Amino acid sequence: MMEIPISVDVMETVSSFTHHKYCSAFVLNGNNAFTNIALHQPAMSFDIAIIVLHGHFDNISLSNFFLLPISSPKAPSHLFLLSPIPCLPPSPYKTHRNINSDSSLCLTLLDPSPVLSLSPLQMEGEGSVASNKLINDSNQEAEVRKGPWTMEEDLILINYISNHGEGVWNNLARSAGLNRTGKSCRLRWLNxxxxxxxxxxxxxxxxxxxxxxxxxxxxxxxxIARQLPGRTDNEIKNYWRTRIQKRAKQSEPMDFRSNVEACPGSSHDDGVNDQLSHPAEEQSIVSGGGGGGIQLPQFPCAEFTEHIWTLEDLWLMQSAADDYYMI
DNA sequence: AATAGTCCCAACCGCCGGAGT
DNA sequence: CACTCCGGCGGTTGGGACTAT
Structure with a gap:
């Protein structure tokens, strides 16, 4: 993986977009870690999110980006992506001053309009089977796409739903111009x-x-999933099959037991079951609310820092923000 | 470094029930 | 009542990621 240093010029470009009251910018590097490069506000609410793709990505998921807006009560009105991927045609936002002579830096405005033109975000990794099929399909029309979703499709779906809301999924798929079944769209969105x-x-x-x-x-x-806010049935199902069921087959003592016993107030099974047998308390269990004020995580402040936000940090932010906004 | 084996999860499939006609 | 459409659900699987050799 080739790492491309973030130049001062990029910083200036990003800074010019960070005048907004609620705005943040991040570098997403190849290790799935977020480097906060221009955080002007506590990362609790974004109207604009700027993400700089730093390095080379063979397989990048849009969910990485949406870790940012989900920490706010509403989706950002604009999402900017700065990408060192070669950009054609030249974007009006394009910056220059080489980061790398081979790769221009593109600033792409993902406007929440329902029609989304092709962005320069086509990743090399998806150039093979999926996009070839897409091209072929465009010739043959009507053949519904299957398989992994591309970033383009994700963006189209997100943009469409954010503007029109969920509806009849088959109609949604057609209206959004997605060559997918309604079921596929629903699944992708929900999960x-x-x-x-x-x-x-x-x-x-x-x-x-x-x-x-x-x-x-x-x-x-x-x-079951409805009792675990934010978790999907698919996730729980997978978790059960790959972890719990496997361990059960291996007849291994569950390692959670030792941890549970280490927790105050949960010294034995009875206590645990008692706790779980009250639905009202289930909510408090999963949301981590044990009484007392909610401690929001501390965020790095104003100036540029080298602070690395891992995905774990962002998940923590998200859950804390969820709790915060539910007050 | 290369290969094989295992793990994990996103996405598909098929079935079912409810709503509408 | 019969049929169609759609959403929801649980089971399954393909393939990428990871680990062991």
Whole structure:
């Protein structure tokens, strides 16, 4: 992976867009870590988000970007992407001053209009099967696309829903110009793109809750998921099958037990089950609310820092923000 | 470094029930 | 009542990521 240093010129460009009251800019580097490069406000609410793609990405997911807006009560009105991917045709926002002679730096405005022109975000990695199929399909028309969603499709879907809301999914797919089934769009939105989808590892509390609810309800994943805000049935199902079921097969003692026992107030199974048997408390369990004020995470401030935000940090931000805005 | 094996999860498939006609 | 359409659900799987050899 070739790392491209962020030049001062880029910083100036970014800074020129950070005059907005609620605005932030990030560098997303190849290690899935976010470097905050121009944070002017506590990262609780963004109207504009600027993300600089730093380095080379073979496989990048839009969910990485949406970790930013989901920490705010509303989606940002604009999302800028600064990308060192070669840009054709030249963007009016294009900056110069080489970062690399081969790769221009593009500033792409992702306008929330329903019609989205092709951005320069085509990643090399997706150039093979998926996009070839897309091209072929455009010739043959009508053949519905399957398989992994591209960033373009994600953006189209997000833009469309943010402007028109959810509706009849088949109509939505047609109206948005997505060559996908309504089912596919629904699934993608609900399991992945929806702003309130919570990501990150399943916590000990969530694991306990999943096990308890599964004991009660069986494989009713969607029902179980409703008790874990932000978690999808698909995620819980996968988690169960790949972790819990596997361990059960191996007849290994669940490692959560030792951790649970280490937690004050949860010294044995009875206590845990008692706690879980009250739905009202389930909410408090998963949201981490144990009484007392909610501690918002501390964010780096104004000037440029080298502070690295990992995905974990952002997940923490998101959950804290969720709690904050629910007050 | 190369290969094989394993893990994980996004996305698909098929079925079902409800709503509308 | 029968049919169609659609959304929701649970089961399954392809393939990329990761780990072990």
């Amino acid at each position: 992945y793109l929806r702003p309130d989808v919570r990501r990150g590892n399943i916590t000990q509390q969530e694991q306990l809750l999943i096990m308890d609810l599964h004991a009660r309800w069986g494989n009713r994943w969607s029902k």
